Amino acid sequence: MVRRLVAVSVLVLVVSVAGVAAAGPSLAGCSEHFPEAEWSPAGETDLLTVETAGLSPGQALRFAEEASITARWLDTDLGGLEPLTLCVTGRDVVLDGAGIVAEGQRLHSVVFNDDGTVVVDALEALFFDEAHAFGLAYAALWQVAAQIGTEGYPEPLATTIAQWYLSRAADKLELHHAQMRSGAFFNDPSGRGVATTEWTASAQPATYAWNPQFQESPLADFVEFAVASEGPAILRDPSGERWAALEQEWQAALREEALQGSTGGNAWVVGLGIALGMVALAGLLAWLNHLSKRRTTEAARSRALETAGFAPGRPGDHEDH
Numbered sequence: 001m002v003r004r005l006v007a008v009s010v011l012v013l014v015v016s017v018a019g020v021a022a023a024g025p026s027l028a029g030c031s032e033h034f035p036e037a038e039w040s041p042a043g044e045t046d047l048l049t050v051e052t053a054g055l056s057p058g059q060a061l062r063f064a065e066e067a068s069i070t071a072r073w074l075d076t077d078l079g080g081l082e083p084l085t086l087c088v089t090g091r092d093v094v095l096d097g098a099g100i101v102a103e104g105q106r107l108h109s110v111v112f113n114d115d116g117t118v119v120v121d122a123l124e125a126l127f128f129d130e131a132h133a134f135g136l137a138y139a140a141l142w143q144v145a146a147q148i149g150t151e152g153y154p155e156p157l158a159t160t161i162a163q164w165y166l167s168r169a170a171d172k173l174e175l176h177h178a179q180m181r182s183g184a185f186f187n188d189p190s191g192r193g194v195a196t197t198e199w200t201a202s203a204q205p206a207t208y209a210w211n212p213q214f215q216e217s218p219l220a221d222f223v224e225f226a227v228a229s230e231g232p233a234i235l236r237d238p239s240g241e242r243w244a245a246l247e248q249e250w251q252a253a254l255r256e257e258a259l260q261g262s263t264g265g266n267a268w269v270v271g272l273g274i275a276l277g278m279v280a281l282a283g284l285l286a287w288l289n290h291l292s293k294r295r296t297t298e299a300a301r302s303r304a305l306e307t308a309g310f311a312p313g314r315p316g317d318h319e320d321h
Contacts, residue, residue, distance in 0.1 A: 030087035033117060034095045039087065047071045047083055048136070054090030055122065063088050063128060070133045070169055074140045077232040081143050084116040084136055091123045100209050110209040111135050113142035113152075124213070131212035133169035137162040142204055144236055152203030154238045160199075161235060164223035166216060176218035181254045183218075196247045200240035225250040 030039045030051045037053040043064030044050065048071035050064040067086050074081060089095060097107030108121045109131045118135035122128050141153040141161060152158075167173050226234050226246045234242075 050086045052088045054093035067132050087119040108211045111138050127212035129169040130166045133165040134162045137165035154200035155202045157199040158204050163217045164220040167220035177221045179218040180221045196244040199243040
């Protein structure tokens with residue numbers, strides 16, 4: 001409710017297509033990419049224009065409000081961005097994915113980086129937050145790359161940063177932190193034994209399509225750590241060496257937290273023993289529960305047989321006299 005009230009305070013409803021054209025800069029728009037759909041304006045801020053197809057006015061407004069929050073995050077964190085366009089479709093609108101996804105597949109989400117257009121299929125509304133946040137961040141990073149003189153932000157750093165915005169929009173930062181902390185349990189607490197990622201192995205493509213159901217990653221926690229350590233300015237510095245150093249610091253911090261402050265030596269043995277003990281205890285409890293259920297089942301079966309005139313296990317009961 002708080003998010004919606006804040007969003008409404010900054011969202012300017014668009015009452016006509018002419019109003020959209022007059023109020024902001026000229027954008028590619030949704031109809032230029034997918035003219036087969038009937039697009040309607042849903043909302044606009046300084047950074048974001050939202051258009052929808054196949055959605056009720058209430059749905060369109062709600063999606064526009066949610067997207068405006070992500071747009072404000074991007075504006076605060078990155079600054080200096082050109083306006084973006086978000087196109088949202090309902091379940092009955094099937095967009096032409098020829099040349100974007102494989103034949104026979106449904107186009108779920110796609111970013112056209114060259115003109116800052118993000119398209120999201122709201123077939124499953126549950127994934128809208130993840131999809132729009134990832135897409136808008138991905139398009140914004142393309143602009144950052146252009147501002148620093150490169151074509152495309154480095155990958156896989158771009159998708160990892162976009163996943164951070166996904167995690168924020170879906171309110172999963174704490175979950176992703178817990179997942180990465182658990183995974184770091186067996187790493188060297190100094191961080192020196194952790195192989196770092198080649199964060200600048202390639203560059204963003206001009207067109208990027210994905211399925212929101214499979215885009216979420218707990219690696220968002222790494223970006224959360226980097227921004228907490230260096231501030232959002234780090235997002236405008238895609239240096240592979242700097243991000244690799246931050247990754248080592250992050251892994252060391254995760255391990256230290258997992259071991260409750262242990263920094264090395266033999267203290268990890270205690271943590272490992274506790275972890276293994278909990279696993280063994282869980283296994284024992286599961287086995288005892290299974291054994292109890294089995295005994296109960298056998299007792300019930302025996303009573304049923306006795307009621308039917310049988311008494312298993314008592315020799316001579318069925319002898320003829």
